[in-house]
Amino acid sequence: MTLWFVFALMTVAAIFAVLWPLGRGGRDQNQGSEVTVYKDQLVEIEHDLAAGLIARPEAEAARVEISRRLLAADSSESALAPTSNLKWRRAAAVLALVGLPLLAAAIYVPLGSPALRDFPLAQRERGSGPGMAQSLENLVAQVEQHLEKNPTDGRGWNVLAPVLERLGRFDEAVRAYRNSITYNGESAERRSDLGEAIAAAAGGVVTADAKTEFERAHALDADDPKANYFLGLAAEQDGRKDDAANIWRALLAKAPADAPWRPLVQASLARVGGGGTMPALSNETIAASKDMNEGDRNAMVRSMVERLATRLKQNGDDVDGWLRLVRAYLVMGDRDKARGASTDARQAVANDSERLRQLNEGLKNLGLDG
Secondary structure, eight states: OOHHHHHHHHHHHHHHHHHHHHTTTSOOOOOOHHHHHHHHHHHHHHHHHHHTTTTHHHOOOOOOOOHHHHHHHHHHHOOOOOOOOOOHHHHHHOOOOOOOOHHHHHHHHHOOOOTTTOHHHHHHHHHHHHHHHHHHHHHHHHHHHHHHOOOHEEEEEEEEHHHHHHHHHHHHHHHHHHOOOHHHHHOOHHHHHHHHHHHHHHSHHHHHHHHHHHHHHHHOOTTTHHHHHHHHHHHTTTTTTTHHHHHHHHHHHHOTTTTTTTHHHHHHHHHSOOOOOOOOOHHHHHHTTTSOOOHHHHHHHHHHHHHHHHHHHTTTOOOHHHHHHHHHHHTTTHHHHHHHHHHHHHTTTOOOOHHHHHHHHHHHTTSOOO
């Protein structure tokens, strides 16, 4: 009896959900805001993944689910039309009030199983991944069908392109990004996204076409982080490691301390010998930092760097310590402090020729004159 009472309440709620918009003077158009929210959530996932705040499997699952909702919101916005005729709205309300319970009962009685036990959660989780991916593919197909009929729908291409890239359909993503630029107009972000898709289609190689797009993005916005990063990557792939290091150092120097892509640029800078790692942390410090937010973690690192600077002023014979300090300032984008630390280091070891030689070699590897 309790189960049927619950079903009755659910039916009433469903009827109310149908009648509520029909009884209003117009329908609020909120799909656009939904699309914006979902796109922002995709960006936040990228930020959290780059910052190490979320594991890659969890990030992929979240991307698929949010992309599914994004495409559903975009498709529903194109498919739905406002109901303005009062007569038809009243007819629809009566049909919902009478027909919905009858239809639900007619379907549930032969097909439903109220006595069936709940499906185990573990089995549901194992079966959700492939189904979710298939659902996303189906929604992509629906949007593609919509764009075949409305090829000039710039917002549709703008929504579709990043989803295709997430699914690994890079050639199609390139076409979608080009159409997005054609029908939405160019911007640094769109040019950078197109360049990234071209590079992904080439297996991570920044081809001439991709480099052209990044240069166009840089011309539109000299501070665009994606364009600058990939221009540095192009320089590295061309064998110009010094140029790559200079591009990435400049990018870090202008970047906010909490920029989510900082670790990627720092790792790339270290790869070309430009110094991209922070001072070594103890195991206890690393364990404590895992539970911190990004702001607290940055504050902790800066505090650690200041303690290292204070220690070196008291005992300046530690060449490795001086190099860690200079490298830390470079990573944080404070080149003036890095030069000041290098000057202090030379003065501290000036009477020891071997230490001075080691220091100068290390500073030269970090991009400072030895």
